Amino acid sequence: MTTYHALTEAEAVAYARTIPDLFTAGSELSSHEIGDGNLNLVFHISEASTGKSIILKQALPYAKVVGESWPLTLDRARIESEALQIQESLCPDLVPHVYTYDKDLALTVMQDLSDHVIMRKGLMDGNRYPLFAQHIGRFIAHTLFYTSDLGMNQQEKKLRVKQFINPELCKITEDLIFDDPYRDAETNDIPPAVRSEVEALWVDKELLLEVAILRSGFLTKAQALLHGDLHTGSIFITEDSTKVIDPEFAYYGPMGFDIGAVFANLLLNYAAQEGWSQDQLARDDYRGYLLGTIRDIWHTFSGEFRSIWSLYGVDRVFAGENYQEWYLEQVLRDAIGYTGCKMVRRVHGLAQVADINKLEDEAAKDRARRIALRIGTALIKHNRQAQSINDLLEIAAEAI
Ligand code: ADP
Ligand code: MG
Numbered sequence: 001m002t003t004y005h006a007l008t009e010a011e012a013v014a015y016a017r018t019i020p021d022l023f024t025a026g027s028e029l030s031s032h033e034i035g036d037g038n039l040n041l042v043f044h045i046s047e048a049s050t051g052k053s054i055i056l057k058q059a060l061p062y063a064k065v066v067g068e069s070w071p072l073t074l075d076r077a078r079i080e081s082e083a084l085q086i087q088e089s090l091c092p093d094l095v096p097h098v099y100t101y102d103k104d105l106a107l108t109v110m111q112d113l114s115d116h117v118i119m120r121k122g123l124m125d126g127n128r129y130p131l132f133a134q135h136i137g138r139f140i141a142h143t144l145f146y147t148s149d150l151g152m153n154q155q156e157k158k159l160r161v162k163q164f165i166n167p168e169l170c171k172i173t174e175d176l177i178f179d180d181p182y183r184d185a186e187t188n189d190i191p192p193a194v195r196s197e198v199e200a201l202w203v204d205k206e207l208l209l210e211v212a213i214l215r216s217g218f219l220t221k222a223q224a225l226l227h228g229d230l231h232t233g234s235i236f237i238t239e240d241s242t243k244v245i246d247p248e249f250a251y252y253g254p255m256g257f258d259i260g261a262v263f264a265n266l267l268l269n270y271a272a273q274e275g276w277s278q279d280q281l282a283r284d285d286y287r288g289y290l291l292g293t294i295r296d297i298w299h300t301f302s303g304e305f306r307s308i309w310s311l312y313g314v315d316r317v318f319a320g321e322n323y324q325e326w327y328l329e330q331v332l333r334d335a336i337g338y339t340g341c342k343m344v345r346r347v348h349g350l351a352q353v354a355d356i357n358k359l360e361d362e363a364a365k366d367r368a369r370r371i372a373l374r375i376g377t378a379l380i381k382h383n384r385q386a387q388s389i390n391d392l393l394e395i396a397a398e399a400i
């Protein structure tokens with residue numbers, strides 16, 4: 001047993017050598033800490049002579065973004081490695097392979113995906129990913145269906161819920177997404193140009209009711225094992241491959257929360273296109289690509305979900321066609337509501353997004369923030385009445 005301490009690069013190399021059948025004995029290995037995330041250390045270990053490489057991700061006992069004053073459980077490394085392994089069993093091509101998890105060091109050893117790019121960056125560079133909608137649609141359909149009462153043994157599911165009790169990371173979401181942006185909280189980082197729009201949210205009773213309902217769903221609706229942090233910074237991508245990483249926020253929650261995370265991050269890039277596209281034509285075209293991707297994700301997800309439900313559903317009572325229709329409508333409504341919540345917090349809450357904040361032109365940045373707030377709040381207000389994915393697409397189209 002090793003007592004927990006943050007690894008040095010040399011220790012990370014020594015650890016990597018203990019992984020069986022990987023590196024050549026005695027060969028030279030190099031190590032770099034490459035974590036750009038907010039919470040953890042990420043070591044990239046490689047062997048020059050063979051080109052083999054591996055990733056060691058280690059949880060720190062505090063949130064790196066805030067510092068040692070914000071302690072955070074190391075158990076999230078267990079949650080992450082166990083969630084990755086469940087996801088791998090359901091969608092082996094869509095997550096990194098986990099070699100091993102070390103409880104004492106809060107360390108996950110996984111496949112190196114450095115030949116992929118983080119999708120947020122890929123979108124900021126104006127790239128398109130023709131297979132993404134199919135890949136992520138299948139990922140959410142399979143990971144959500146097969147961990148829910150629709151697709152797995154319902155007694156085992158109760159034990160799963162317990163396995164993934166993740167109170168500290170859920171609390172981050174509960175505060176940063178569903179509370180702080182809707183009041184004058186210290187954690188907020190309000191861009192001066194949108195101050196009046198932000199203050200208007202705090203007194204918008206119609207909006208606050210919907211946020212309360214969505215927050216309640218996040219707290220209580222143990223539908224499926226969620227990834228919990230499925231933004232475009234948690235997706236590694238190339239033209240023909242998609243890999244979902246970083247499920248340390250995994251817990252049993254409402255399916256729409258994961259779907260909404262993907263939609264919101266595509267829409268945040270959409271909101272910021274004035275700063276990223278060369279001209280009006282390019283901008284309209286790229287925005288069309290992003291909305292088309294959202295539409296395709298929903299259609300892939302719902303088609304796949306219905307089809308595996310019909311073939312592999314475990315519950316006789318739930319097998320009726322009317323119930324399937326009702327269920328998917330609820331998931332769509334939740335997804336639309338959570339999309340809105342995930343957008344709003346990125347405008348003026350803690351931890352914003354590079355799609356907006358990396359823009360050089362201040363005016364474009366503020367315009368992006370206004371568009372994001374407009375779409376986000378409209379989606380939140382509309383969520384419980386939504387009938388189809390077109391509702392979301394129309395709200396996005398009207399906001400620019
Ligand atoms: P955090 O939870 O701290 O956000 P992430 O899992 O998102 O950590 O990883 C942070 C960064 O480390 C990623 O954005 C990526 O650059 C790098 N990284 C993480 N996992 C891998 C991997 N399997 N292969 C290559 N790089 C990785
Ligand atoms: Mg991350």
Ligand code: MG
Nearest residue numbers: 036037038233
């Ligand atoms: Mg990151």
Ligand code: MG
Nearest residue numbers: 037039246248
């Ligand atoms: Mg993370």
